[in-house]
Amino acid sequence: MGESVGEARSLSDEQIINRWSFDYYVFKALSAFRDxxxxxxxxxxxxxxxxxxxxxxxxxxxIVKLRCMQFLSRINNGDKLDLTFEEPKTPLxxxxxxxxxxxxxxxxxxxxxxxxxxxxxxTLMVVCLRSGEFTRAEEVLLTHFSDAADSAGKRKLFxxxxxxxxxxxxxxxxxxxxxxxxxxxDFIERLYRVPEPFLLQMLRRSGHPGVSSEPVTSxxxxxxxxxxxxxxxxLRGLRQVYGVLSERYGxxxxxxxxxxxxxxxxxxxxxxxxxxxxxxxxxxxESQPPYAGMTISRLxxxxxxxxxxxxxxxRSPHRILVTSGPESDEPELQTPVTRSHSRSSSTxxxxxxxxxxxxxxxxxxxxxxVELEDHAASPPSRCSSRQQQKKKKKSDxxxxxxxxxxxxxxxxxxxxxxxxxxxSSSSPAVRRSARDTPRQSxxxxxxxVELEDHAVSPPSRRxxxxxxKKSDxxxxxxxxxxxxxxxxxxxxQNQSQSxxxxxxVELEVKDGGSCIQHSTxxxxxxTDxxxxxxxxxxxxxxxxxxxxxxxxxxxxxxxPSPGGAHKRRRARWQDVSGTHENWSDEESLFSSxxxxxxxxxxxxxxxVQESEWLKEGVRRFGAGHWEKxxxxxxxxxxxxxxxxxxxxxxxxxxxx
DNA sequence: ATAGGGTTACAA
DNA sequence: TTGTAACCCTAT
Numbered sequence: 027m028g029e030s031v032g033e034a035r036s037l038s039d040e041q042i043i044n045r046w047s048f049d050y051y052v053f054k055a056l057s058a059f060r061d062x063x064x065x066x067x068x069x070x071x072x073x074x075x076x077x078x079x080x081x082x083x084x085x086x087x088x089i090v091k092l093r094c095m096q097f098l099s100r101i102n103n104g105d106k107l108d109l110t111f112e113e114p115k116t117p118l119x120x121x122x123x124x125x126x127x128x129x130x131x132x133x134x135x136x137x138x139x140x141x142x143x144x145x146x147x148x149t150l151m152v153v154c155l156r157s158g159e160f161t162r163a164e165e166v167l168l169t170h171f172s173d174a175a176d177s178a179g180k181r182k183l184f185x186x187x188x189x190x191x192x193x194x195x196x197x198x199x200x201x202x203x204x205x206x207x208x209x210x211x212d213f214i215e216r217l218y219r220v221p222e223p224f225l226l227q228m229l230r231r232s233g234h235p236g237v238s239s240e241p242v243t244s245x246x247x248x249x250x251x252x253x254x255x256x257x258x259x260x261l262r263g264l265r266q267v268y269g270v271l272s273e274r275y276g277x278x279x280x281x282x283x284x285x286x287x288x289x290x291x292x293x294x295x296x297x298x299x300x301x302x303x304x305x306x307x308x309x310x311x312e313s314q315p316p317y318a319g320m321t322i323s324r325l326x327x328x329x330x331x332x333x334x335x336x337x338x339x340x341r342s343p344h345r346i347l348v349t350s351g352p353e354s355d356e357p358e359l360q361t362p363v364t365r366s367h368s369r370s371s372s373t374x375x376x377x378x379x380x381x382x383x384x385x386x387x388x389x390x391x392x393x394x395x396v397e398l399e400d401h402a403a404s405p406p407s408r409c410s411s412r413q414q415q416k417k418k419k420k421s422d423x424x425x426x427x428x429x430x431x432x433x434x435x436x437x438x439x440x441x442x443x444x445x446x447x448x449x450s451s452s453s454p455a456v457r458r459s460a461r462d463t464p465r466q467s468x469x470x471x472x473x474x475v476e477l478e479d480h481a482v483s484p485p486s487r488r489x490x491x492x493x494x495k496k497s498d499x500x501x502x503x504x505x506x507x508x509x510x511x512x513x514x515x516x517x518x519q520n521q522s523q524s525x526x527x528x529x530x531v532e533l534e535v536k537d538g539g540s541c542i543q544h545s546t547x548x549x550x551x552x553t554d555x556x557x558x559x560x561x562x563x564x565x566x567x568x569x570x571x572x573x574x575x576x577x578x579x580x581x582x583x584x585x586p587s588p589g590g591a592h593k594r595r596r597a598r599w600q601d602v603s604g605t606h607e608n609w610s611d612e613e614s615l616f617s618s619x620x621x622x623x624x625x626x627x628x629x630x631x632x633x634v635q636e637s638e639w640l641k642e643g644v645r646r647f648g649a650g651h652w653e654k655x656x657x658x659x660x661x662x663x664x665x666x667x668x669x670x671x672x673x674x675x676x677x678x679x680x681x682x
Numbered sequence: 683a684t685a686g687g688g689t690t691a692c693a694a
Numbered sequence: 695t696t697g698t699a700a701c702c703c704t705a706t
């Protein structure tokens with residue numbers, strides 16, 4: 027195969043920085059989870075989620091981190107039965123499958139795995155019973171409960187509860203979902219300790235007050251405060267730090283290279299557009315030196331927290347316990363990493379609670395939460411959460427479901443006091459009943475299509491209509507002439523026309539639909555039809571964008587969707603300038619789709635994100651190495667054959 | 683395990 | 695119906 031692995035050495039600045047960001051946000055997400063600030067957790071995971079779609083310097087530990095995020099976000103939503111990450115499953119069932127993936131990739135002691143599985147299943151039972159979903163509870167009982175002796179007792183108990191339709195019982199009352207969450211977090215943390223992210227280290231070493239514990243060159247020259255409390259690093263200092271850290275992390279780009287690129291970028295960034303990329307707080311027009319425009323400076327500036335940085339100093343070196351990346355040709359991140367909290371791997375699953383508080387400072391490490399929050403609140407990133415997709419059924423087609431409202435879940439409060447585990451955080455178990463999940467929706471200001479893509483060519487979405495299917499083989503797909511004049515009426519219809527390519531700034535509320543993918547020029551950007559539909563009604567169909575986004579599951583066999591009434595939608599600000607926005611709209615890694623339905627997953631449409639992984643995988647390993655690709659990305663429920671088929675489809679559609 | 687033809691479930 | 699993305703089946 028034509029391995030295109032060759033030039034993997036030269037990483038783009040984006041890849042490198044995305045990796046830093048990735049590490050950072052994963053770290054933040056875990057911290058938030060630990061602090062029971064689940065709102066923040068979802069914000070961070072959504073940032074991570076979108077980051078992953080961009081080119082990123084994938085280290086082998088990335089997969090591990092992604093899996094952890096997937097796992098925790100499913101756990102986090104496990105008490106919301108109307109959400110789904112993978113169609114037919116409840117969040118906790120999805121967590122089980124992610125657990126399988128985790129166990130496959132990492133060496134998890136069998137006993138531990140069992141324990142966790144059991145905990146998840148029992149919790150799922152409790153959740154089902156509490157919410158009166160007895161039939162589902164029964165299913166769970168049948169499909170997941172093993173006959174293992176140790177669970178026999180509970181099984182019996184659950185069985186009788188199900189039979190008697192009892193949704194209250196001392197056992198049910200006793201279990202606390204929040205404890206369960208923390209238990210799961212403990213499991214994850216015992217399994218994999220996330221090293222302090224590069225960005226934080228950098229920040230700390232730069233002597234930033236909020237982070238550093240090390241007196242690092244207290245030379246006042248090293249940093250100077252300027253307006254807004256931002257810290258300015260001297261170029262020299264930065265270079266120094268970079269040198270050390272880049273080596274440690276195996277970053278191959280030299281400082282000057284980076285600087286050059288940044289300068290270059292910085293110039294370009296003058297244009298108003300690039301704002302969405304990085305959680306920009308309103309950027310100070312007052313310019314700063316080129317290097318100040320980089321991520322680092324951005325991270326650096328924030329309110330100075332006078333928090334105890336102490337903890338940072340005393341931490342002891344730490345090593346990653348499990349690595350096991352599929353292919354680790356890259357230097358592992360085995361560098362001693364510091365870790366502040368004391369939770370050691372030996373802690374028993376139950377001792378966690380006390381320790382939790384002591385770790386708060388960790389998350390304070392970077393006081394730039396404000397910025398992050400802004401980010402979260404700001405258009406692009408915030409989305410995530412979940413959305414819902416539902417299959418449209420002719421019958422209930424008429425019933426429009428959900429009207430969405432703009433709702434900031436706890437938003438306002440949150441912005442002001444980002445770090446604090448406000449609202450949701452403390453609530454033990456966010457019961458869906460109480461507040462039917464944070465459904466957030468937003469208005470989308472979108473330009474539906476990527477300009478450039480259009481400019482290039484609006485290839486018809488699929489090759490001409492073939493009259494005969496098989497007879498003409500792949501040649502047509504692969505070789506075919508690029509410019510395909512031919513366009514069926516259908517195509518015409520679907521194809522967004524040039525007129526549209528001029529950033530149609532339109533205010534709309536979409537359901538997941540805002541799929542703008544630069545990656546798939548050919549795609550029939552969800553067009554008017556879709557748009558209208560979304561606007562008015564709901565979530566009904568979405569199959570139009572299917573291939574890219576919503577993993578909508580299709581039909582639900584016979585039964586009408588039960589909880590289907592309220593679906594969640596999600597929308598987001600799509601910056602018109604949205605350079606490369608490539609949000610995986612829907613269901614992605616961490617966010618769930620809702621609209622649960624109990625249908626056998628008949629068809630699982632490919633999400634944008636999955637397609638991105640696939641592309642990246644092919645770029646990295648070459649087409650044909652499906653199994654390798656599959657194991658290198660956090661695919662869930664995709665087989666190598668699925669990947670291969672999807673690739674074939676993508677080729678056919680010229681999405682690649 | 684992968685390639686590629688055949689089948690199926692949907693949307694239009 | 696028809697077209698097709700996702701899936702299935704099977705030879706290699």
